[in-house]
Amino acid sequence: MPGKTGIVLSAAIGLAVIGAGYWGPNLVRNAQATSGLRLEYLCDLDAERARRVLGGYSTVRVSDSLEEVLADPAVHAVAIATPAATHLPVAMAALEAGKHVLVEKPLAANYADGRKLVEAADSRGLKLMLDHTFCYTPAVRHLAEIIAGGELGTIQYLDSVRINLGLVQPDVDVLWDLAPHDLSIFDAILPPDIHVTEVAAHGSDPIGAGKACVAHLTLRLSHGGMAHVHANWLSPTKIRTMVIGGSAKTVVWDDLNPSQRLSIYDRGVDRSPAGELTEEKRARTIVSYRVGDMVAPALGEREALRAVMAEFAESITQDRRPLTDGHSGLRVLALLEAASESLRRGGVFVDVKQEERV
Amino acid sequence: MPGKTGIVLSAAIGLAVIGAGYWGPNLVRNAQATSGLRLEYLCDLDAERARRVLGGYSTVRVSDSLEEVLADPAVHAVAIATPAATHLPVAMAALEAGKHVLVEKPLAANYADGRKLVEAADSRGLKLMLDHTFCYTPAVRHLAEIIAGGELGTIQYLDSVRINLGLVQPDVDVLWDLAPHDLSIFDAILPPDIHVTEVAAHGSDPIGAGKACVAHLTLRLSHGGMAHVHANWLSPTKIRTMVIGGSAKTVVWDDLNPSQRLSIYDRGVDRSPAGELTEEKRARTIVSYRVGDMVAPALGEREALRAVMAEFAESITQDRRPLTDGHSGLRVLALLEAASESLRRGGVFVDVKQEERV
Amino acid sequence: MPGKTGIVLSAAIGLAVIGAGYWGPNLVRNAQATSGLRLEYLCDLDAERARRVLGGYSTVRVSDSLEEVLADPAVHAVAIATPAATHLPVAMAALEAGKHVLVEKPLAANYADGRKLVEAADSRGLKLMLDHTFCYTPAVRHLAEIIAGGELGTIQYLDSVRINLGLVQPDVDVLWDLAPHDLSIFDAILPPDIHVTEVAAHGSDPIGAGKACVAHLTLRLSHGGMAHVHANWLSPTKIRTMVIGGSAKTVVWDDLNPSQRLSIYDRGVDRSPAGELTEEKRARTIVSYRVGDMVAPALGEREALRAVMAEFAESITQDRRPLTDGHSGLRVLALLEAASESLRRGGVFVDVKQEERV
Amino acid sequence: MPGKTGIVLSAAIGLAVIGAGYWGPNLVRNAQATSGLRLEYLCDLDAERARRVLGGYSTVRVSDSLEEVLADPAVHAVAIATPAATHLPVAMAALEAGKHVLVEKPLAANYADGRKLVEAADSRGLKLMLDHTFCYTPAVRHLAEIIAGGELGTIQYLDSVRINLGLVQPDVDVLWDLAPHDLSIFDAILPPDIHVTEVAAHGSDPIGAGKACVAHLTLRLSHGGMAHVHANWLSPTKIRTMVIGGSAKTVVWDDLNPSQRLSIYDRGVDRSPAGELTEEKRARTIVSYRVGDMVAPALGEREALRAVMAEFAESITQDRRPLTDGHSGLRVLALLEAASESLRRGGVFVDVKQEERV
Known part of the structure; x- marks a missing residue:
């Protein structure tokens, strides 16, 4: 797994998608099609909903526990598609667990919360990217x-x-x-x-x-x-x-x-x-x-979401700012x-x- | 000529178009096609411009004098397509000469001027209609x-x-x-x-x-x-x-x-x-x-302008409010x-x- | 498995998709989303191509052998998306193996070949349906x-x-x-x-x-x-x-x-x-x-292809003619x-x- | 008036429009707006229809007699908008009277008739132009x-x-x-x-x-x-x-x-x-x-019809083939x-x- 050290490993980045509602299925589909990523989990409080999204032919794991997912060392990054009000706790937990974060717009429910996430990511050398799909x-x-x-x-x-x-x-x-x-x-x-x-x-x-x-x-x-x-x-x-x-x-x-x-x-x-x-x-x-x-x-x-996933993966492997980083999310907020x-x-x-x- | 008396004569309403600029030619063309109207003059300070608008085959008279036109008893009404700043003096002169008035939008350069025109028309029992074409x-x-x-x-x-x-x-x-x-x-x-x-x-x-x-x-x-x-x-x-x-x-x-x-x-x-x-x-x-x-x-x-002309003619012959009367012009102002x-x-x-x- | 006997089992119909080229992936995706079907195989002479279509997260089996697929009793039906010239041998093999057939348009490379397929299906009481998607x-x-x-x-x-x-x-x-x-x-x-x-x-x-x-x-x-x-x-x-x-x-x-x-x-x-x-x-x-x-x-x-799959499944479970049966394919041929x-x-x-x- | 002699006079070309039906009014309007032309007549068997087309403000003469119009030396050219079946006699009469001819499509009711018109125009050095408006x-x-x-x-x-x-x-x-x-x-x-x-x-x-x-x-x-x-x-x-x-x-x-x-x-x-x-x-x-x-x-x-009129006028004054001459009309026939x-x-x-x- 790549990181601050600049060492880029060839292995794919383990990803968990958090949230199986409206947008989650799109993240799941595009993550699976992105060569630099390895989808490990689809996580939702409603495990049944997550199972329906994955369908009957998938090897991806379902979890209803964010803790479980973040504790798994095979997970290097998360893509968050939960309601905006939950972005702060979910993304913060991920960052604190050392995971890179891709988050749906808006970054958070308000500017102050968003700033906390940006600072948390910056201080840890983790990527915080906004899914500004367009x-x-x-x-x-x-x-x-x-x-x-x-x-x-x-x-x-x-x-x-x-x-x-x-x-x-x-x-x-x-x-x-x-x-x-x-x-x-x-x-x-x-x-x-x-x-x-x-x-x-x-x-x-x-x-x-x-x-x-x-x-x-x-x-x-x-x-x-x-x-x-x-x-x-x-x-x-x-x-x-x-x-x-x-x-x-x-x-x-x-x-x-x-x-x-x-x-x-x-x-x-x-x-x-x-x-x-x-x-x-x-x-x-x-x-x-x-x-x-x-x-x-x-x-x-x-x-476009395919390109979002590719940018997220690349920003991690190349250890560079993603095009739509946390600061772009803050400007929108x-x-x-x-x-x-x-x-x-x-x-x-x-x-x-x-x-x-x- | 019809008027307050309620007597509706079969003779057409004599009309003068004032202004041969951008919109004037459209008034000329539609006035000529309206059975209740008889186009008598196209009036413009620039008589040559008025002649160009009428072309080489017209029996309509050209005048560069508003006074001349308003003094002609064959003229019962005017359609004004001059710049907005001139609507007050031109329309007021027409009303004072006892002519019905159709005027381009906006009614006048400001609300106060517009109100003067509405009052002048109302007090004389003359029609004041806005060419709100749409x-x-x-x-x-x-x-x-x-x-x-x-x-x-x-x-x-x-x-x-x-x-x-x-x-x-x-x-x-x-x-x-x-x-x-x-x-x-x-x-x-x-x-x-x-x-x-x-x-x-x-x-x-x-x-x-x-x-x-x-x-x-x-x-x-x-x-x-x-x-x-x-x-x-x-x-x-x-x-x-x-x-x-x-x-x-x-x-x-x-x-x-x-x-x-x-x-x-x-x-x-x-x-x-x-x-x-x-x-x-x-x-x-x-x-x-x-x-x-x-x-x-x-x-x-x-x-639409054909219908404007027909409404203007009808409001005069039937002595009724036109659909877009001076008050509608005031509301827009x-x-x-x-x-x-x-x-x-x-x-x-x-x-x-x-x-x-x- | 339902059939001529009229016995409709609640178990899903086992399906194999034959052909992983242009249209095959759409059949795979829609078959997986159809509740009455159970996708068992994606079969292509080029197994690597089939694997790429399924992606890295699928439990569906890949086969490069039509014989293997047709010999599997878990397969009750096939959906054929191979070049038109191969429809006759592929579909005929499937029918002879007792499988229902959904086939891409055109039914066959010519009318005579198409007729053979229709007769083979009719004589065996098997469904032969055309994917006339529109x-x-x-x-x-x-x-x-x-x-x-x-x-x-x-x-x-x-x-x-x-x-x-x-x-x-x-x-x-x-x-x-x-x-x-x-x-x-x-x-x-x-x-x-x-x-x-x-x-x-x-x-x-x-x-x-x-x-x-x-x-x-x-x-x-x-x-x-x-x-x-x-x-x-x-x-x-x-x-x-x-x-x-x-x-x-x-x-x-x-x-x-x-x-x-x-x-x-x-x-x-x-x-x-x-x-x-x-x-x-x-x-x-x-x-x-x-x-x-x-x-x-x-x-x-x-x-539309979702409805095609549903119709194929229903025509089998209800033992009735599909909307676009082999005869519609013959008429087009x-x-x-x-x-x-x-x-x-x-x-x-x-x-x-x-x-x-x- | 210009002609075979190559002498181009500055005076405008006298024109008569023949036919006051569907297309005639467009010819009238555009002829009046073309500087090189002078509209002399609108000719129709139904003089009342012609008068309606011209309206109540026109100096253009109405005639219900083609003979009268063609006998007038002020008429140098005609624009024909009568039914196709009449193109041969009307245009031929005009050519025989020495008038240039602009004719609606199709040139004539059949190829043989059309050829007669082309030959009549060519032999007299007169312009025969098709109103191929597009x-x-x-x-x-x-x-x-x-x-x-x-x-x-x-x-x-x-x-x-x-x-x-x-x-x-x-x-x-x-x-x-x-x-x-x-x-x-x-x-x-x-x-x-x-x-x-x-x-x-x-x-x-x-x-x-x-x-x-x-x-x-x-x-x-x-x-x-x-x-x-x-x-x-x-x-x-x-x-x-x-x-x-x-x-x-x-x-x-x-x-x-x-x-x-x-x-x-x-x-x-x-x-x-x-x-x-x-x-x-x-x-x-x-x-x-x-x-x-x-x-x-x-x-x-x-x-486009303005350009048709200009081309007709120019082809006469410059004594050159019009862009859409009789031969183009024959090719269409x-x-x-x-x-x-x-x-x-x-x-x-x-x-x-x-x-x-x-």
């Missing part, structure tokens, strides 16, 4: 690359719509349920010199669920730009669209159009150099328009907490705790 | 009918997206340019017992145009619901979508899909009666889901003013002046 | 129901487009590769009193592959209607659309639109009763148009053979061997 | 350019779908009504060294209209490729799609998607050089796949006649009369 899609990888490469120019605005007839969660509102996707994507694609300074959130609960089911999130960016997220559990149609407007090009990402997820438009509005204009013409002609071609880049079709505070305070802008970006 | 589309007519008929149940939320690569206007920001469409549509379809109480607006100007080019508008409704408008001049793709969520059904209106503009979904999330549940089950099962069929009603394809104040004040909610709805 | 989708089940219930009226035409950038097969042309899907769907939804009488096929091989890569198939129906299939391996975009035109309603099935696969239009052209018309008006007014609403029925999202003959003879219409429909 | 769209102009420039490589196949709920014509079947569009587009974009050698047509008349309402047309090209047209009056949905497959790139043209009419895919199937392969590998690996980016070129939005003969003869391939392409 960040591992070919679309987001491509977006991150072309933004880093300057193809879009300066980012002017981001607009994300994530609406569908969704499961009203018992423990969290629509922002905590859906917006982590958008916020972690923003985190993955924005250049390092741009961060979110303030957040305002508006929400409504038209069905009397006791929490916001429709929400709008406005983010002020450090360089003057704006980002917006519309999250909605009540829409009869499913929309997963993000527009990233740049000074040079603008991308429309439609995640429900597999044959053309990304459309990169050489279209936009430019500000003409004011110097060229007489005072009279200035009012009307401060802008000019580009209407060029659109390119839809060829993207591979790869299951800081945004969610600010959003919740804005919701409580009637939609005013709320400052966002600043977390390092590497 | 309210005359078959889609909005159908929406208004099924909402009034109760098919959607209680309106829970409205969400409108109106984005495209748009002309950055010299005199107004994106909210004043685009949102009047959405706000007048809301006004036309919301039941009379629901009104907007507060408005918050967030905007950004990423191209340095000196005004908001991207804006988000959140409206609080009197019964607890929420409405949202996303207006954007910088999007490379054009989107014109509105979702109207109801407790019984939800409609998605995609105005760019002529073969299926309205989709009425019998889908949604319902709150289960709490009484049926044990305390334990309550947290998880307070909601239930409907997933029924979708119906796309057959809608006629009629040019009240919302726009509140939105601008919210923009200035950093996005806080601002109370909306209440205007009668009939 | 026939088990919720969309086709719904189509079959509403056609049987008369909602569409008389079927007037069918038009199927199945094009994409496809794998050019080494052994078959595009018709034998893709058209079995369309032909088996037609077979499943057409009323029993309508059958295909003649077939004409046009094909081209623009890339020099040595076989048709683009093909058009025209089917004459016994009641005077027409059906058409466009199959194409060379299209850069994927289209999976079928239109079923009826005298009362018309359905458009877009299989790539998961949120609206079926659209049922109350639109069409009707022939007016000639008697009502004067001779003069007759030429122009023999038709009238309906433009009514469109309904998109709510369909479940179920993996008769159409494919006629199509190939038409291709060879320059596109003339070729009579289709008539096979019973029950 | 050939003047930005999409077809772009297609013609990139095909001529070699961007697509060798054309491998063409596939056109033109279906909608259409008007069942009293005088022609669906092929003669709709396919002229596709055939004239093929004619405009195919390289000069490729022509159609044979045509086969299948049709059906499921509503008893007395003529084919659904038809499929297969065209064999001189270099071995194939083209196909699906024309259908009975489809509840409108589709206007053409795929042009090339050895290098493939274009999908969706005319109903104004924001992305042309999609140029760098995707395809290539034949590997056989020499590189061992005999054993040959069967499987004779093809390779390209999956590159897609580009949607920026196209202007121009009304040759294809339609062959198609009709194939329909009569049960779908066999029928040779196509070869007409020069310049």
Whole structure:
């Protein structure tokens, strides 16, 4: 087993999946397909549920005891898919047992809990990775690359719509349920010199669920730009669209159009150099328009969770930071907490705790 | 000519179109095709521009003098398509000359000016009608009918997206340019017992145009619901979508899909009666889901502006309120003013002046 | 194990999947998830390939010997996913060993071979079922129901487009590769009193592959209607659309639109009763148009192959004909053979061997 | 007025539009907007219909006498939008009166009639132009350019779908009504060294209209490729799609998607050089796949009929062949006649009369 010592052993990393609910089966399936991992356990308080997930043909062990699993030296790492409120105790127990941790979003139920986990992992030299699944899609990888490469120019605005007839969660509102996707994507694609300074959130609960089911999130960016997220559990149609407007090009990402997820438009509005204009013409002609071609880049079709598993395994064997490490999880938590505070305070802008970006 | 006296003459209503810019040609074309109207003039300060609009085969007169046009007794009504800042003097002159007025949105540059026009029209028994064109589309007519008929149940939320690569206007920001469409549509379809109480607006100007080019508008409704408008001049793709969520059904209106503009979904999330549940089950099962069929009603394809012209003519000959009268124009102005104040004040909610709805 | 005797045992049916190539893994996965089945073997000449398919966590046995598998009394049935040319020997061996058979389309490499299999199964009282997967989708089940219930009226035409950038097969042309899907769907939804009488096929091989890569198939129906299939391996975009035109309603099935696969239009052209018309008006007014609403029925999202497996298991335990039995496979083979003959003879219409429909 | 003498006068060309039915109003509108033309008459046997088309504000003269119009020396050219059966007498009369002729598709009711018109125009040095409107769209102009420039490589196949709920014509079947569009587009974009050698047509008349309402047309090209047209009056949905497959790139043209009419895919199937392969590998690996980016070129939005009018005017003033001259009309007629003969003869391939392409 690899670790701080830098010695990388060829043997696979023993993994236990904790939680056999909604997302656990996906972790199980992808862990089994990842060459660097060896799935040892599926652990759930309800052992019967875990057995059903594994089906009748599996050699993977079932356990209803986290202690048992963490005590097994064949387990080097855990992937946690339990409710957010349990992330702190489960992940902390794993870290204290010397296990690397991959955890579902959000990292924890609040920023303070999340920070404890980050510090616990850092102090032990263990990996703490967030399963920000969308960040591992070919679309987001491509977006991150072309933004880093300057193809879009300066980012002017981001607009994300994530609406569908969704499961009203018992423990969290629509922002905590859906917006982590958008916020972690923003985190993955924005250049390092741009961060979110303030957040305002508006929400409504038209069905009397006791929490916001429709929400709008406005983010002020450090360089003057704006980002917006519309999250909605009540829409009869499913929309997963993000527009990233740049000074040079603008991308429309439609995640429900597999044959053309990304459309990169050489279209936009430019500000003409004011110097060229007489005072009279200035009012009307401060802008000019580009209407060029659109390119839809060829993207591979790869299951993102497969790439998550590979990154987790690699970050352990190569003893390096995973792409979506605990700090990315903290940045998302800081945004969610600010959003919740804005919701409580009637939609005013709320400052966002600043977390390092590497 | 018909009037307050109730005498309806068979002769057509003499009309002058004022303004030969962007929208004027559409008024000219539709006025000529409306049987109850007789187009007498196209009036513009730039007579050459007016001549170009009419083309080389027209018997319609050109004038560069509003006074001349208003002095002509053959002119009973005017349709005004000049910049918003000129609506007050132009429309007031027309009303003072005893002419009925159809005016482009917004009614005036601000609420106070708009009110002067409404009062001037009311005191003279003249029609003052807003060209809220979208309210005359078959889609909005159908929406208004099924909402009034109760098919959607209680309106829970409205969400409108109106984005495209748009002309950055010299005199107004994106909210004043685009949102009047959405706000007048809301006004036309919301039941009379629901009104907007507060408005918050967030905007950004990423191209340095000196005004908001991207804006988000959140409206609080009197019964607890929420409405949202996303207006954007910088999007490379054009989107014109509105979702109207109801407790019984939800409609998605995609105005760019002529073969299926309205989709009425019998889908949604319902709150289960709490009484049926044990305390334990309550947290998880307070909601239930409907997933029924979708119906796309057959809608006629009629040019909305043709219906605007017909309504204007009919409201005069029948001496009745037009569907989108001056008060609807005032309600939209009240919302726009509140939105601008919210923009200035950093996005806080601002109370909306209440205007009668009939 | 159930059988001719009518005794239905509660024990699951032991199954072996034969062939670990393109489709085999899907059979393995779905067999494991089907409660009435017990997957005993994955059999492939290349045992290593079979092992890779099962992965590192499976209790299912691998075998490279068909004989071994067929000799095992725990195996009651086989699911065959080997190349079409091998269907005859593999399936015949299974039948001769007393095993029920589920076989990939097409049933065999030609009609005569297929007939041998049908007769072998019938004479032994064994099930011979075709994996006509699409026939088990919720969309086709719904189509079959509403056609049987008369909602569409008389079927007037069918038009199927199945094009994409496809794998050019080494052994078959595009018709034998893709058209079995369309032909088996037609077979499943057409009323029993309508059958295909003649077939004409046009094909081209623009890339020099040595076989048709683009093909058009025209089917004459016994009641005077027409059906058409466009199959194409060379299209850069994927289209999976079928239109079923009826005298009362018309359905458009877009299989790539998961949120609206079926659209049922109350639109069409009707022939007016000639008697009502004067001779003069007759030429122009023999038709009238309906433009009514469109309904998109709510369909479940179920993996079709899961339903295939369930039907195979049920047909065995209940000792009844499976929905897509050997005769449906023969009907498809008769159409494919006629199509190939038409291709060879320059596109003339070729009579289709008539096979019973029950 | 320009003519054979080559003298080009600056005065506009006097035009009469003949026929005030379905298409005539479009000719009137666009003729009025074309600077090189001067619309003198709208001529129809039903003068009242012509007056309605012109409306109440026009200075254009109405006539119900073709003789009167042709006798007027202010008329230099006519645009004919009468039923196809009348094209021969009307156009011939115009040519004999020394007028240039623009005529709706098809050129005439049959090839022999069409040839008479071509010869009459040629012998008099008059322009005879077909209103093949689609050939003047930005999409077809772009297609013609990139095909001529070699961007697509060798054309491998063409596939056109033109279906909608259409008007069942009293005088022609669906092929003669709709396919002229596709055939004239093929004619405009195919390289000069490729022509159609044979045509086969299948049709059906499921509503008893007395003529084919659904038809499929297969065209064999001189270099071995194939083209196909699906024309259908009975489809509840409108589709206007053409795929042009090339050895290098493939274009999908969706005319109903104004924001992305042309999609140029760098995707395809290539034949590997056989020499590189061992005999054993040959069967499987004779093809390779390209999956590159897609580009949607920026196209202007121009009304095609405006460009038709401009081309007609220019071809007269510059005394040159119009882009879609009488010979292109004859080539389309040759294809339609062959198609009709194939329909009569049960779908066999029928040779196509070869007409020069310049």
